[in-house]
Amino acid sequence: MKATVERATLLKCLAHVQSVVERRNTIPILSNVLIEARSDGLRLMATDLDLQIVETIPAQIDLNGATTASAHTLFDIVRKLPEGAQVELATSGDRMSVVANRARFSLATLKRDDFPVIAETELPTQFTLTAAALRELIDATRFAISTEETRYYLNGIYVHAPDGLNKLRAVATDGHRLARIELDLPEGAAGMPGVIVPRKCVAEVRKLIDELAADAPIEIALSTSKIRFRFSGEATLTSKLIDGTFPDYSRVIPTANDKRLVVDTRSLAEGVDRVAAIATTEKTRAVKLALSAGKVTLSVTSPENGTASEEVSADYASDAIEVGFNYRYLLDILGQVGSDSVDVHLADAAAPTLIRESDTSKALYVLMPMRV
Incomplete structure (x- = not known):
């Protein structure tokens, strides 16, 4: 096998394939990338037996052939080569040479025939x-x-x-x-x-x-x-x-939550993030939301660090209610809400809460409460 390929093209492809390869492998061949020089270009493949990626890139092919070499090592080498370099890959016996400008590497290889492949069958x-x-x-x-x-x-x-x-x-x-x-x-x-x-x-x-x-x-x-x-x-x-x-x-998506809170998404997220600054342990990850007319009061209590609270203006006209959530889970959901305001539908302190941008949005989220 002998092929020459532009560094940036090879690096981008190697970034894709080496990402699939696990850092630690009990089967040596799974640490390698399969490299095939073919008439249509340079074809690279990597697998962990459950996931397989194949990518073909343009290259000057001087001699068809195939081999396998360490995916992470090859990626690190190409990453450190100078920009714009032409990289020559060539095999001789059980070694593969990587040459670019004055840099030369010789890598150990394993046989192409030992490389496992997920069959390319038709999928219905x-x-x-x-x-x-x-x-x-x-x-x-x-x-x-x-x-x-x-x-x-x-x-x-x-x-x-x-x-x-x-x-x-x-x-x-x-x-x-x-x-x-x-x-x-x-x-x-x-x-x-x-x-x-x-x-x-x-x-x-x-x-x-x-x-x-x-x-x-x-x-x-x-x-x-x-x-x-x-x-x-x-x-x-x-x-x-x-x-x-x-x-x-x-079965867990609530349909009868009758208490509706409409609040500015960014204000709620920033408020939760601020009061959570004192939540440093697993037990103090709960943020309490106290809902009352026109506002929601956020609070966190930490036995080690003290307490924090913040009021956020909101559209809420139902009975007063207090409910607790894991603040990280709440922030994850608010991070996916793309609108200025968010709809929160609640029932009581123990029931699942429904969160969405609006009644017509594509996405909805359900969050289980925590005891606070």
């Missing part, structure tokens, strides 16, 4: 979303993905098309909060199976979206066990799906 459900739509879907929900490994079926975003709604819906929950967003159902998604997209796949897709124009099309194909994202350009991300049953989340 296929549809397209713009980068902006997929970004909105991910950002509205991913903060609520559970990190508790024992509840593995909550370790991702549940994407499905509810019967009769003509909507594509994404939901994530960790048991303390729930996030749900609906988009218009794209052509081809009707009748799709409900799938749980793993947290790591969501993170990698989100990174790749950042490099695209808002209207760039992203082709999505899925089955009951796999999902594939094909990005404009030559990057393709394939992931296994979480094999589990997502809980019936609709």
Whole structure:
């Protein structure tokens, strides 16, 4: 194998593929990136056995061939090469040379035949979303993905098309909060199976979206066990799906919360953030909201540090009520509200609270209260 490629092009591609590779691997080949010099350019692939990324970049190919080398080492080398350098990759025996200007490296390689590949099979459900739509879907929900490994079926975003709604819906929950967003159902998604997209796949897709124009099309194909994202350009991300049953989340979305608070989103978020300055331990993460006519009083009590309180003007005309929330969870939700004001629908101090921009917004959030 022998190929020459521009440093910036190679670096961008390596940034994508090395991100999939785990830092610690018991299987040595999984620490490597597969590099193939082909007639259509330089093709790089990385996998952790659950997630696979493939990307092809333009390069001058002098000799077709393939090898594997340490993904993180190669990324670090190319990152430190001078800008504008032409990078030559060539193999000889069980070594790969990396040459740019006066810099020369020789890396250990492993056989291409030992590299595991997730089969490129046809996936029955296929549809397209713009980068902006997929970004909105991910950002509205991913903060609520559970990190508790024992509840593995909550370790991702549940994407499905509810019967009769003509909507594509994404939901994530960790048991303390729930996030749900609906988009218009794209052509081809009707009748799709409900799938749980793993947290790591969501993170990698989100990174790749950042490099695209808002209207760039992203082709999505899925089955009951796999999902594939094909990005404009030559990057393709394939992931296994979480094999589990997502809980019936609709039961925790309140429909009869009769107390309505309308408050300036930024004022509420900044107020919560300020009073939370004294909340330094797990036990003091609760912020109390005392709602009364025309205002909401925020307060935090810390046995170690003291107390803090702040009044925020609000539109509230129901009976006075006090309710406590984990301030970090509340700030996460307020961070996703894009409007100037936020609607908070409450029932009592022990019931789930519904938060949304308005009654017609695409996204809604449910937050479980804390005792204060």
